[in-house]
Amino acid sequence: MKTREHLGTQFITNVICAIATIVALLPFILLVLASFTDNNWASVNGFSFFPKEWSLSAYKYIAMKWGTIGHAYLMTIIVTVIGTVTSLFISVLFAYGISKQWVPGMKVVSFILIFTMLFNGGLVSTYYCYIRVWDIKDTIWALIVPNMLMNAFNIILIRNYFINSIPISLEEAARIDGAGVVRILTSIIIPLSKPIIATIGLMTALSYWNDWQNGLYYLSARGGSQYFTIQIVLNNISDDIRAIAAAATSSSAIATNVKMPSTTIRMAIAVVGIIPIIIIYPFFQRYLVKGITLGGVKE
Template structure:
């Protein structure tokens, strides 16, 4: 007689109590694992925040610490001296992120909808094109020539929105898979009632797809917010510098000054600038809005990914 049969023979009450204890043990173990995973994610951010409010000399003497040995706002004061450029870069980044994420989400949903319709005769052909772009790319030089010579995106907002970020093959496939899970009977009923394809997509498919749209929207938002490469390649006008590019440029300037530490001017600048704590302060400034925006997407994130991955 095994353990389960022994519990059943002891009575249904004893069996239910054992099952409850077993579920409680599983939940405790899972909660413990999730707490460990959360600490692994949160503790580095807490450390960066603590170092950004530390004194530069104490960081060099004692190293990084979760509790500052000597509290200081010198890093933020140093960045505040250039607050006009940082505020302008914030505005550019917010504008590009909002416009790019909305436009990319709309185009992704428009492209994915016909691929999800089994009555679309070219769905396999276009699906192959999408999948092909995931596996292969044209290379940096052809990519640059196309966007500068043919699309002419240099020193404009298009240079921050179009290249490499507006649409992504993986996102299209995820949205297409989610659309395929919507019951075809809903679309057939709408067709019988006289609705066209655009109305079916906008009034039926899109409202039912909020989880996957929020998930892909979060991915696009993160991509646009963290992008500095497009600014480096396509932007030479200061008014279109993004926040992440300004941060990257500042870090490169600090690195250059540290390699020129023998020069008199470089030594003077490095002596007054809180270089290590300023790196951490820039990270906090750059990550702040995204951390605050993430909870609004969180409830859709897991649902959008899991439901979109049920069917292939």
């Protein structure tokens, strides 16, 4: 039977959670409302939860410029899918390897992994290596390889999940039955690791989807504009509203004399950019808390 103190604590907790939820939702609500606000009214009065004038001009502009914005949207999807799948593949294999501390050299590899979380070569040397050695400038790999292909923190989470949540007896039984490392990994480890893999996959996908810095560093408007993602286009718009035209990759883009809704177009593109994340997130939500909790447990 619940005591009065317990009910009071539960009520306060629910109130705090409700307030936190509202605070988190307000920016998204304002973003959507701002994208439907009349550009001239927003330019004079700013964005509001209760705009007095509404307009679809921002979305009409997006529709007319879909040759540029749609291409950026497609590139974002391609980069996110390739980057996430590749990152998960490398991270799972790496984590499985260092989870076997009895294998010679794995402790040294684990130390090197943790060392990369504390120190790195710096922006200048990293940039030089990617440009001169790997030659990724103005290629799609410029959006996939640098900085985000493998994350040490994610590998540690997966490693801890392997160690603490999957009984070693299952692997031993599989070895007795004649299963090799690849069979154990694909038939036992990965199926039992869906929560942490889904969690890391979602975090990695969000990183790729929201990334614009790699495009800023390694893509030029002249040679790499065909690889511009939606976030890069949005960032260019924030710096200079006319960058949308500069990001166009085809001279056959439809010309238009319609005045660009410079204030509200940023919000409309942001709304279009987050739609896939909003759609996908509910399917991964049930894995998120469980994966982080179990993957973060220490030995």
